[in-house]
Amino acid sequence: MATSLLPYLQFDGDARAAMTFYQAVFGGDLTISTFAEFGVPNDDPDGVMHSELKGPGFSVMGSDAFAGNAGTWGENRLYAAVMTDDVASAQKWFDAFAAVGAVTQPMEAQVWGDQYGEVIDQFGIHWMFNVSGAGASSA
Numbered sequence: 553m554a555t556s557l558l559p560y561l562q563f564d565g566d567a568r569a570a571m572t573f574y575q576a577v578f579g580g581d582l583t584i585s586t587f588a589e590f591g592v593p594n595d596d597p598d599g600v601m602h603s604e605l606k607g608p609g610f611s612v613m614g615s616d617a618f619a620g621n622a623g624t625w626g627e628n629r630l631y632a633a634v635m636t637d638d639v640a641s642a643q644k645w646f647d648a649f650a651a652v653g654a655v656t657q658p659m660e661a662q663v664w665g666d667q668y669g670e671v672i673d674q675f676g677i678h679w680m681f682n683v684s685g686a687g688a689s690s691a
Contacts, residue, residue: 580607
């Protein structure tokens with residue numbers, strides 16, 4: 553039996569914009585289902601009940617919070633981690649997030665031998681980018 557552990561991000565009304573942005577950065581196929589499609593009463597009919605972005609080697613899911621169940625933003629207990637050995641792709645992704653977010657750690661060589669950087673995106677999600685292996689030294 554195959555097992556996967558995937559991030560499921562909950563947004564406060566901007567899940568569609570966030571997931572569309574992530575698709576623009578990473579590529580992949582995005583599916584979005586609304587509260588109306590599931591017949592959920594008392595929620596924005598156009599709100600995102602469930603979405604999934606799938607690409608080679610990754611999958612991210614997300615939704616809007618149900619009415620009365622909004623999260624607390626600005627906490628830093630959860631990070632989405634992008635681990636790769638592809639320097640060019642990691643830098644491209646990091647730069648796309650940095651252009652609209654807040655860089656908390658520039659993408660640079662680290663003491664453990666990898667390239668690493670952190671960004672908080674415009675939706676309040678913390679992202680870590682780590683380039684490991686031989687690719688890290690070629691940047």
